[in-house]
Every structure is written in structure tokens, then in C-alpha cells.
Amino acid sequence: MNIFVEGIKEGVNLIWQMDPEIIQITLLSLQVSLTALVISAVIGIPTGAALALKKIPGKRIFLNIIYTLMGLPPVLAGLLVYLLLTYRGPLGQFELLFTPSAMVFAQVLLAAPIVCGLTARAVMALNQDVYDTAATLGASRRQASATIMREARIGIVAALTTAFGRVIAEVGAVMLVGGNIRWSTRVLTTSIVLETRMGNFSTAIAIGIILLTLSFIINLLILKLEKRTLRYDNTIQIT
């Protein structure tokens, strides 16, 4: 039990004293994961919506592939990116290996299928009625589709929080393509691995607590945003 108490104490201390290294590591974690999340949203939400709304040949098999990629092992995603970026690989001349960009690249591979797949699910779960009602009320095709997306936003927000949870907690891919380089590509999760290997268990726990706290705050913000947009909507009334 002692090690947990020590860990919590040390975690509070690290934040309290604004340890420059831990601040840098935390900011990098946030920067990498949030960038990956934004890119994944830009790719994933339209693709997911299109898959749900449009008639596309081979849609089913495509969705099946997306759902499979939602479970892509991080270390495998990392390996694919590594092989692309190594100086012997096809994108070697850009010298991106062991940079935060490489980490974002790998995390997009992990997050985009989640955003895409869960968006498609959320949109498909909506009743045909939503579209029909909008259409009867005189909405154009485009406007009716926009209505559907608005109705599906709880599911889309869930997709984004799930994707963020996956990338911020991920270690296998960022270790491989980032390299855990001090002051450069070391993030919270790879620090935990390093501290554990060096036998500094309480520091490892402390960093873990920082990671969880961060995740908690981000999710709180997302939920707040969601609540605000929901205020004027009809929520389910239980009578």
C-alpha cells in the first residue's frame, strides 16, 4: 500500500513544484494526442457519415474492415509507421522517425478507425423518421443530412472520447516510432515504462496519476460542451 501513498504524494509534488521535465512531457502527450484526435475527426467523421448515409458498393465489407481496425494492436500500427519512415523505407527521406509527427501519424492510424466506425454506427442507429420528417418539412437533401448529423452528435462525441482515451493511454506505438527520447519524444506513457524498468515504482505511479487526471479533465470538458449543445433539445422524458 505504501507505494501507492508514495506515488500519490510524489505525483502531487511533481505538479506542485512544476517540475519542468514533467510539464514538458505532459504537454507533449497532450499535443500529440489532441493533434491525432483532430486529424482523426477530420478524416473519420465525414467518412463514417458517408458510409452510413450513402449507397456505396462494398459498403458492408468496408465497414467490416473499419471495425476490425478499431482493434488494431498499437504496436502493429507503430511497426507499420516505423517501416514507412525508416531511412530505408519509402518515406525515409523526410526524416520523420523519432519525431512527434511520427507519433501523431501512428496515433491517427489507431484513432481514425474508431471515430469513423462509431460515427457510422451512431448515424445508422437513427431512425429513418428523422430524415423523412426533415424532408417533409421541406428540407433539401443536404439540409436533411445535416439534421441527421446533429441528431447523431451524442454518438459522435462518444466516438471522439473513446478515440482520445485510446491514444492518450497508448504506449506501444509511440515507444516504437517516437523512441522515448528525453526532451523530445518522451510522453507520459513511455515515462511510466522507463521509470518502472529503473525500479522507480512510486514515480511511475505518480506519472500514471497525472495521466489519469489529465484524461479526467479532458473528458469533463467534452461532456460540458455536449451538455451545452443539448440544452435546447428535447431529451427523453420519462413519464
Added chain:
Amino acid sequence: MKMKNNRFIMVLALLTAFLLTMVVGCAKEEAKAPQQTPPPAKELKLATTTSTQDSGLLDVILPVFEKDNNYKVKVIAVGTGQAIEMGAAGDVDVILVHSRAAEDKFVADGFGIDRRDVMYNDFLIIGPAEDPAGIKGSTDTIAAFKTIAAKQAAFVSRGDDSGTDKKEKGIWTKAEITPAGAWYIESGQGMGDTFRMADEKKAYTLIDRATYLAQKDKYKLEIIIEGDKSLLNPYGVIPVNPEKFPKVDYEGATKFAEWLTSEKGQKMIGEFGVKEFGQQLFVPDAK
């Protein structure tokens, strides 16, 4: 009647044969018994570094020690720092590590007694063939480190407080340099990963010979400096002090230390690697 008699004789004969085999079998087993079940092997806990295990040395020498002394050795392979911590907590009976300064402190603090030299291996400085710092073939590692820092040539460090990392930090200290800056890359990973990173970054790094030999075919980096005295890496064996931890098996630990430093143990250490790598990996140096 005749038939019955015959049958009776047959049954009797079979029974006799059966009994006879049983008796003979038992007798044989009894005769064998004392040789087959020796007293059960005692357990000895050894904390050591990953290098002794990963190189395959322990797989070769431990079975012989176990047979000679009727011990079963449980190996816990971790970094030198952690191995010494385990000894200082009395969790193991004996340690086999390579960090002279930390070993001496371990003994001075009373956690271990009777440290013995066992063997040494050596480190290499490897780097890209272009040799941007121009240090190839140098015999003075400390001067070479100074040149690397002065020219800000890329250098990948383990940065993980391992034995190799301590060795590297020791050389920087002797060179009176605190390495920092974009050229000094701390990987925080193991030797194999650090080797891979140095290859990608076309950087210099400090590596133990065993890991280099095992993986060199995959990468392009070449040996830049070898054979310098300050690159030697001595291993010591230290039994944990029974006065501090009465539960440890001091007798077994001493037997192990004596065996490692005996003529037989030393010979096996010296021969290890010749067959596998075409090169001796550890040089025995027990006094």
C-alpha cells in the same frame, strides 16, 4: 481331468513367472534407488544483469555448477541497479553485476561480503562509417568523447541508469563534460533499441560487445573505438551478508562464488562465445 491338470499347471506357471518378474523388478529398482534419488537440490537465488543472461553465458555455465554442487539456481536478470537493490533488500542470496563503484558501496554498507572479480567484457564506441567527429581508430576514449561534444556529433545515450548507462556517464565525467543539447539523444530504452535508434540517426553510441556482435548484421554502424582500457567492464560476484539477512543461503552463495572463480568456471567463461560468435565474449580475471 488331464485338461484341468494342464490348465492348473499353466496358471501356476504364469503366476510364478509374474511373481518372479515382480521380485526381480523390485530388486533391480532397489539396487538402482540410491543412485537415482539424490537429496533434493537446494535453491539459490541469483540476481544478475541482463547481459549475462541475454548473451547466453548463464545457460552454458549454470547447469554445470548445478550438477557439481547439487543446487538449482534461480536467475533474476535485471539491470545492475535493480540487482544491487535486490541484494540490499535480502531478496536474493548472491549477485553477479558490473558496476564497480556501486559494488564497492554495496560491500561498504555491509549488504555483501567477499566480493570477487569474475571476468570482464568490453564496450565499443560505434558510429557511422563517415565518422563525422573524426575519431576512428583513437585509443583514447575520453579524448574522443571530448571531440564528439565539441563537434556536437549526434550521440545516442541509454539514459536508463543501466550498467552501460553508468559506464557512459562515467566517461563523460572523466571528460569533464555535462552532455546536453540536440546532439545528445537519451533514448531511455534497452541496448537493442538504442542500437537501432543510433543506426537511424547515424549517431555514435556506447555498446557492449555481446549485443553488438549479435545484432551488427542488421545495421550499418561500424566499430569506431575498441580496446581502450577505460572501455573495460569488470563483473564481480558478491554473496549477500548473512549477518544482515540470516535467511539468505550464504553457504550456497559462497559455493557459487568459489565455483565461478575456480579453474573450471573460469575456463568455461573464457571458452564461451567462441563457438557461437567466433569470438570470446568474456575474459576471465579471477585472482
